[in-house]
Amino acid sequence: MRTTRKFAALLVAMVMCLALVACAAPAKTPADSAAPTGAGNETEAPGETATPQASGEGVKLSVVMLGYNDTQIEAAKAKDGGPVNSDHYYMTNREKAEAAYPDIAFEWNDWGWAEALDQKQRAAIAANTPPSCIAGESFIPTYANSGILQEVPADVLEGIDPSFIAYGADGKPYAIAYKTSIFMLFYNKDLLSRAGLDPEVAPTTWSEWQRMSEQITAAGNGEYWGGGVPSFPHNGGALRATPFFRQLGTDFGGNDSINLSDPKVQQVLDYIRTMDKNFPAGLGNNSDEGPMWNAFEKKGEQNLAFAVNGTWQEASALRNGVNLGVAPLPLPDEGGEIGNCLVGTVYIGVPVGVSPEETSAFWDFYKNVCLSAEQLQYWIDESCVVPLTSMIEDDALYEGEGKAGLRVAIDALRAGTYSGQASFAKNDSQVWEIINQQVLARVTMTQDPIDQICQQAQAQIEPLLK
Amino acid sequence: MSAIAKTASKAKRRPSARRRREVRRAYLVLLPFFIYIALWNLVPLLYGLYLGFTEYNALGSSPKWVGLANFQTFFSVPEYGALLWRQIWMGMLALLCNTVISFLLALALNVQSRVKGIFRTAIYVPNVSAVSATTAVFVALLNPLANQGLNKIITALGGTAVTWSYSQFWMVFWIVAYFVWQRVGPAAIIWLGGLQGIDPSLYEAAKVDGASFWQQVRYITIPGLKFIAMYILLTGIIGAMQMFDVVMFISKGNPFGLTDVLMYRIYRDGFINFNLGMAGAESLVLGVVTVLFALFYLWLQRRSEDE
Numbered sequence: 001m002r003t004t005r006k007f008a009a010l011l012v013a014m015v016m017c018l019a020l021v022a023c024a025a026p027a028k029t030p031a032d033s034a035a036p037t038g039a040g041n042e043t044e045a046p047g048e049t050a051t052p053q054a055s056g057e058g059v060k061l062s063v064v065m066l067g068y069n070d071t072q073i074e075a076a077k078a079k080d081g082g083p084v085n086s087d088h089y090y091m092t093n094r095e096k097a098e099a100a101y102p103d104i105a106f107e108w109n110d111w112g113w114a115e116a117l118d119q120k121q122r123a124a125i126a127a128n129t130p131p132s133c134i135a136g137e138s139f140i141p142t143y144a145n146s147g148i149l150q151e152v153p154a155d156v157l158e159g160i161d162p163s164f165i166a167y168g169a170d171g172k173p174y175a176i177a178y179k180t181s182i183f184m185l186f187y188n189k190d191l192l193s194r195a196g197l198d199p200e201v202a203p204t205t206w207s208e209w210q211r212m213s214e215q216i217t218a219a220g221n222g223e224y225w226g227g228g229v230p231s232f233p234h235n236g237g238a239l240r241a242t243p244f245f246r247q248l249g250t251d252f253g254g255n256d257s258i259n260l261s262d263p264k265v266q267q268v269l270d271y272i273r274t275m276d277k278n279f280p281a282g283l284g285n286n287s288d289e290g291p292m293w294n295a296f297e298k299k300g301e302q303n304l305a306f307a308v309n310g311t312w313q314e315a316s317a318l319r320n321g322v323n324l325g326v327a328p329l330p331l332p333d334e335g336g337e338i339g340n341c342l343v344g345t346v347y348i349g350v351p352v353g354v355s356p357e358e359t360s361a362f363w364d365f366y367k368n369v370c371l372s373a374e375q376l377q378y379w380i381d382e383s384c385v386v387p388l389t390s391m392i393e394d395d396a397l398y399e400g401e402g403k404a405g406l407r408v409a410i411d412a413l414r415a416g417t418y419s420g421q422a423s424f425a426k427n428d429s430q431v432w433e434i435i436n437q438q439v440l441a442r443v444t445m446t447q448d449p450i451d452q453i454c455q456q457a458q459a460q461i462e463p464l465l466k
Numbered sequence: 467m468s469a470i471a472k473t474a475s476k477a478k479r480r481p482s483a484r485r486r487r488e489v490r491r492a493y494l495v496l497l498p499f500f501i502y503i504a505l506w507n508l509v510p511l512l513y514g515l516y517l518g519f520t521e522y523n524a525l526g527s528s529p530k531w532v533g534l535a536n537f538q539t540f541f542s543v544p545e546y547g548a549l550l551w552r553q554i555w556m557g558m559l560a561l562l563c564n565t566v567i568s569f570l571l572a573l574a575l576n577v578q579s580r581v582k583g584i585f586r587t588a589i590y591v592p593n594v595s596a597v598s599a600t601t602a603v604f605v606a607l608l609n610p611l612a613n614q615g616l617n618k619i620i621t622a623l624g625g626t627a628v629t630w631s632y633s634q635f636w637m638v639f640w641i642v643a644y645f646v647w648q649r650v651g652p653a654a655i656i657w658l659g660g661l662q663g664i665d666p667s668l669y670e671a672a673k674v675d676g677a678s679f680w681q682q683v684r685y686i687t688i689p690g691l692k693f694i695a696m697y698i699l700l701t702g703i704i705g706a707m708q709m710f711d712v713v714m715f716i717s718k719g720n721p722f723g724l725t726d727v728l729m730y731r732i733y734r735d736g737f738i739n740f741n742l743g744m745a746g747a748e749s750l751v752l753g754v755v756t757v758l759f760a761l762f763y764l765w766l767q768r769r770s771e772d773e
């Protein structure tokens with residue numbers, strides 16, 4: 001009996017210890033949530049020779065998508081040819097931050113990207129232990145509209161191009177991107193030549209592009225193809241289709257409305273269906289994007305003449321030896337306007353629940369290190385567009401070999417303000433999934449009437465927005 | 467009966483103090499596991515059920531009680547019914563193929579051969595391989611280009627390249643093929659264990675009576691494997707109703723949603739769309755349907771035993 005009691009006491013003690021350990025995670029109180037946004041954060045305007053404030057004694061910054069941890073650094077160094085420009089950005093961000101802020105303990109988190117990142121961030125927010133900053137692209141508007149992001153301090157916004165700022169439905173700025181890209185038309189000059197086309201003349205209108213693509217496909221006779229507008233059954237499809245909708249002054253919808261019954265939407269879908277015939281069957285709407293990019297740029301393949309992609313395509317295609325041409329996206333023959341969509345954007349914001357000291361220290365670090373001209377140069381060298389207006393206006397940065405795509409993007413950015421993919425107030429992912437699978441992919445996989453496809457999808461989406 | 471006899475009988479029925487102590491000690495030994503199960507299984511299960519009656523996106527605010535609204539959505543939007551039906555028929559098709567093929571494999575493995583160890587290992591290996599890695603190979607094989615993957619073989623043999631991703635038939639075919647390829651090993655090993663538990667003298671007697679191989683299978687093997695079959699089918703039904711990783715990696719529900727299943731929808735609603743309330747409601751419905759299937763199967767089993 002005594003043994004049993006001892007055993008029971010030991011067990012109870014063990015369980016209590018476990019429970020205590022499990023509950024000991026540092027939780028932030030809701031009181032912390034009312035953090036002022038960068039009050040007293042007296043830092044210099046971004047882009048200037050920044051002198052980080054060596055403040056933040058005892059502060060710990062847990063950051064995402066702004067610096068590499070040890071494992072990531074090792075992986076970058078182990079790459080064939082060593083780290084690329086994007087790796088250098090993250091590696092030197094860390095070096096500079098740790099040198100400039102010796103009193104701040106940095107934690108460099110690798111939480112992946114897209115869904116994986118969203119899941120980890122939501123888990124941290126739900127557990128009331130948010131990191132010092134959150135990152136993301138398409139889901140940032142949802143975060144902003146859910147009231148979980150702090151407003152970006154006005155001084156951090158100074159010198160930032162408005163295209164790089166994520167605003168909430170209330171019109172307030174909640175996040176700033178350190179890099180982005182827009183879509184353009186890349187083409188393989190060799191394939192244009194083989195099809196009897198002038199390799200130096202890019203299509204400027206939809207009909208020109210269609211004619212050229214059809215000519216290449218016919219000449220290729222199953223060996224090479226012209227290509228068209230991708231309709232991948234995931235966001236990669238909707239993102240690439242969006243500029244064509246915006247060129248006609250329309251879009252899939254946004255907030256609490258869906259716009260598939262718009263005749264202009266159906267006109268674009270008809271064009272996408274027509275252009276899809278210039279892909280080998282199943283390539284333009286494959287759930288795996290890989291085969292399409294391989295067809296455009298991989299050594300030994302390079303059998304696709306046109307590709308709609310972000311500016312990063314340039315560096316990658318040139319590395320693979322594609323005889324590359326770059327042009328703005330062709331415009332509709334009549335009644336069109338320049339339209340595009342941001343892609344590859346990395347927005348950074350500070351979640352509610354981060355203490356005032358941490359918030360202030362974070363914005364100081366982000367503005368003076370991550371948004372400094374010196375650091376952003378790495379992204380320009382990687383063919384991406386950066387947020388500083390001083391850099392956007394500096395022509396010298398976009399001259400020389402391998403900068404053709406970037407010049408096209410910068411010209412577009414100078415001509416107007418762009419936004420990312422539209423977002424819906426409710427069930428955003430589910431709505432996009434229907435658009436991607438039941439509209440875009442179905443338009444190119446079947447010959448079902450486009451108005452019927454749109455009508456069915458519209459009926460599916462409307463209840464999701466209520 | 468005398469008073470002494472009655473007391474003795476009572477004492478026999480009541481466990482002794484020593485026995486009670488042993489039972490208590492046994493429960494104490496098991497207690498950590500009960501706590502572990504409660505923490506990691508029961509609490510999340512109950513919380514998931516609770517979420518089904520709420521609206522919650524894991525951002526900021528707490529779950530908001532909405533009563534039966536999510537269930538109302540489930541039963542009023544035809545899409546959810548279609549997903550449930552597809553989960554049932556695709557899952558059952560995969561289960562049927564897996565059960566039959568694993569049984570035939572077990573029969574083949576039950577012969578005396580010097581290389582049977584290699585074959586047993588070979589059919590089990592897919593089950594311990596990472597799904598994400600092996601499905602990537604399947605996806606690469608389904609490349610639509612004529613000079614890639616399976617199409618390369620088909621065109622080399624004079625056939626026409628197949629655009630696999632355009633066809634519901636082909637995508638279901640490859641989902642089932644992968645499901646069977648990956649899970650046939652464990653089922654075959656269990657069948658094999660059952661086969662080896664059947665008394666060999668029964669086969670010898672049947673041979674003496676002139677029974678053919680298939681008659682031996684029909685009258686000795688299958689009845690002898692009743693309980694093994696029950697285990698395989700019962701766990702198989704549960705597995706089939708939870709099938710989603712194969713769908714996610716191979717077809718992603720395409721072409722245009724025609725291979726989408728409810729379990730994949732639950733995953734997407736929960737962890738991509740963060741509509742955790744709807745995911746909870748869908749899970750509850752799927753759980754109830756799975757339990758009903760399992761009970762129906764057990765009822766059929768019991769009825770056949772009674773007959």
